[in-house]
Amino acid sequence: MRMKTFLACLLVLSVSVAVSNAACYFQPFKPVNPGDEIKGCYDSEGELHEFGSEWKTANCLECSCFRDGISCCSTYATPVGYDEEKCVSIFNKETCTYEVVEKNDHSKTCPVYGMVG
Missing domain, CATH: 2.20.25.590 (N-terminal domain of TfIIb)
Known part of the structure; x- marks a missing residue:
């Protein structure tokens, strides 16, 4: 059931990105030391964001914090x-x-x- 939910979310995300024509990127986490606990997402300004949170950057990107990295998409065309x-x-x-x-x-x-x- 969990895999079906994940695949459904992935499909919705891929369709919405195609419809919005937004430029997106995903930055996976790279722990400094193996086994380090990751407490959230640090943005380009060094601010910590909680898992599941969303924010808009000064450069007009909408970003989301996931347990495996940060996803950001441009908000403009x-x-x-x-x-x-x-x-x-x-x-x-x-x-x-x-x-x-x-x-x-x-x-x-x-x-x-x-x-x-």
């Missing part, structure tokens, strides 16, 4: 397929989104024909 000669994409770290605007007039948005994560 990068615009592609716009007129790069006339327009520029600007990333807003506060909202974790891109805005594509005219280079000469940032008050005018440009059409975007695709996004990649």
Whole structure:
């Protein structure tokens, strides 16, 4: 029963990642010394997170702490397929989104024909 539950969760996760088009990575734990007890997940800032917890980083990643490592996914998509000669994409770290605007007039948005994560 436990294996079926694990496989079902893995399937849901793989489908949701494909649908969201997010860029994700998994960082497994590497104990400093064999047999060391792992008490949680340390993020890139050195902050300890409890197993099962989730957090958002300053770099717009959503991370989760598991007993075997940390999983992080980007929360934004990068615009592609716009007129790069006339327009520029600007990333807003506060909202974790891109805005594509005219280079000469940032008050005018440009059409975007695709996004990649």
